[in-house]
Amino acid sequence: MAGTGEDLRATKADPAWPALPIDRQRRGSLVDQIVAAISGMVNRRELRVGTKMPSVRQFAKVNAVSTFTVVESYDRLLHLGVLSSRRGSGFFVARGPDATSPPCPTAFTGNLSAAVDALTPDLYSGQSDALPVGAGWLPPEWYGESTILDAVRHAMKIPAGRLRGYGHPLGFPSLRQHLAHTLSDELCAVEAEQLLLTNGATHAFDLVLRTLTRPGDVVFVEDPGYSNLLALVRHHGCVPVGIPRGAAGLDMEALAREAELHHPKLMFVNTVLQNPLGTSLSQAQAHRLLALAEAFDFWLVEDDIYRELAAPGEASLAAMDGLRRVIRIGSFSKTLSPVLRVGSICASGSLIPELVRVKMLTGLTTSEVNERAVFDAICSRAYRRQTERLAQQLIEAGERAQEKLVEAGLQPLARPRGGMFVSAGWTSPATAERNGRTIAERALRAGILLAPGEFFSLRPPQTPWFRFNVAYAHEPLLLDFLRAQS
Structure with a gap:
């Protein structure tokens, strides 16, 4: 990107406003690219608060896009709080990278009728x-109905003393200790205090986004990828950038190019038995992904909810990284039942306290009855x-x-x-x-x-x-x- 924020602070937009690096061959809409590029300029202080943006026609001419594309891009940036508009004067940068009052997030706009x-x-x-x-979800008989029903019945016999209060903020201690022991045996060393229980995996994704991102941040997602996650990223006002995933796994060259262009805050990745393709990343791809995350300083959120259904020895980002910049998301909806709604976040000890704070602010504790049922089920011999x-x-x-x-x-x-x-x-x-x-x-x-x-x-x-x-x-x-x- 040519030019700096200092070049763009004139009262009127500079007619030589630099063209954005728009790639028409890349997957992802032109609007997404424009929003990501301008948000990145603001976050890198290349555009300062008060900078006047080019007019719609000027922007369209410089970047060889339609005025409709510019209008939609500016409108989304307005909703994100990156830009503001003044009647008769145009569009201006509304916030800097250190803004502390995030605007309301945008609603998800899908492709479906x-x-x-x-x-x-x-x-x-x-x-x-x-x-x-x-x-x-699978037919109930595929899950082993007797195991689940026995566990639910046993969990309902919760001691009367546990009916007071909301439960532990991190979640049912016995389940966290069991998970820590299991993960330590199978993936990497984990303490119970590094585990936070959630209402399923989607709740875990939401807590991570609430804690680590703010409107305007770029978030990498797999394309194609988990449908609810795409909507959730947009709902939080973040800019999703799709990294192609196909039969051979992630397009690592595309990931490297996008990381250099956008400097994402984090990336969500389904390492094994990916939804919707059913493929798993190779060990070599997992190592390359970790190297890129290190080089461009972004978090990796490993959606690991299918791990128990995968073959032993499949790549694990959490195991390779030791939870330094990897956040592992787990769930029991695929091996027990989606009705129980119990998931988990496994992360570094320094990150867990802030995730707990956000969890308590937005919904208090999770259901100890559900967590007890999961604990009883996974501890059973069957x-x-x-x-x-x-x-x-x-x-x-x-x-x-x-x-x-x-x-x-x-x-x-x-x-x-x-x-x-x-x-x-x-x-x-x-x-x-x-x-x-x-x-x-x-x-x-x-x-x-x-x-x-x-x-x-x-x-x-x-x-x-x-x-x-x-x-x-x-x-x-x-x-x-x-x-x-x-």
């Missing part, structure tokens, strides 16, 4: 009568056998799902290494009439809940594809529907 967006509650509630092909059986069952169901989807005319985006999901679609380009969104709408009318690629990407996919839950991907109703769309 209202019809498909309305699918989201059904994909999570499990109460719909439609076939839940796109859901993130739990390890049950988890190993579930992992093998998912591998077999995944292989069967891939075969059936190929027979129906779809091609997998990647070959999963196990886990709950297979993503597949057609190779023909998406059109206005035939894309993931429109096909999902037709599927809903046919009694099928699909999760289109638009849920998991920062921009509309070039071809129609879907994330399939392997437990339901062999159903004749689904396969007949897919054949009819080919």
Whole structure:
């Protein structure tokens, strides 16, 4: 970027305002690139408070973009509090990098129409009568119902004395101690005081964003990646930048380029059995990722909720890093039941106190009854056998799902290494009439809940594809529907 903040402090915007480094070949919208670039200039003090921005037409001309793109970019920067507008005068930088009063975050603006967006509650509630092909949960019988029910019954016998107060701010001590012992045996040395229990993994992501970011910060996400996370990053007013992930893992060259350009605050990464692709990072990629995080000084938030379903010895960022700049997120929704809503944050001892403070400010303690139920379940003799059986069952169901989807005319985006999901679609380009969104709408009318690629990407996919839950991907109703769309 040519020019500095001092060059741009004139009363009127400099007609020679430098062009931004916009890459039209890169994934991610032009608006996202412009917002990230200007936010970065503010954070690096290249643009000072009070600096007047170019007019919409001037900015569009210098950067060879449409005025509509500039209007949308300025509007988003206004919502983020980076810019302010004065009637008749234009746009100005509203805050510096040390601002202490963050503005209200922007709402998530997705790519889905209202019809498909309305699918989201059904994909999570499990109460719909439609076939839940796109859901993130398994049939109850796959989890081992007796283990869960016995644990819940036992947890309900909580001592009367524990009914007073809110419980421990960090979460149920016995569960944290058990997790610390397990993680120390399997990944890296962990103390119970380094574990914070949460209401599931999404709550953990929210606490990390609340604690470590502020509006305008750049946050790296995998593209495609976890749909709720993409929405959550935007909700906090951060600027998501997608790092391509495919059959071979993360695009490390793209990650290096984006890190040098944007200087992110943190990156979320699903190391093993990634949602939605089902792939895992190699040891070499994990080492490269840690090296880039060190070189460009950003946090790595490891979404590790599928670890127990993966093969032993898969790459672990937390184990390689020793929790210096890695924050590990865990959950029991994939091995026990999503109803229990128990997750965890494992981080350095210096970071945990601030995460606890934010947890207490925003929701007080988590449910000790749920945490006791999880503790009883994972301490049972049946739990390890049950988890190993579930992992093998998912591998077999995944292989069967891939075969059936190929027979129906779809091609997998990647070959999963196990886990709950297979993503597949057609190779023909998406059109206005035939894309993931429109096909999902037709599927809903046919009694099928699909999760289109638009849920998991920062921009509309070039071809129609879907994330399939392997437990339901062999159903004749689904396969007949897919054949009819080919």
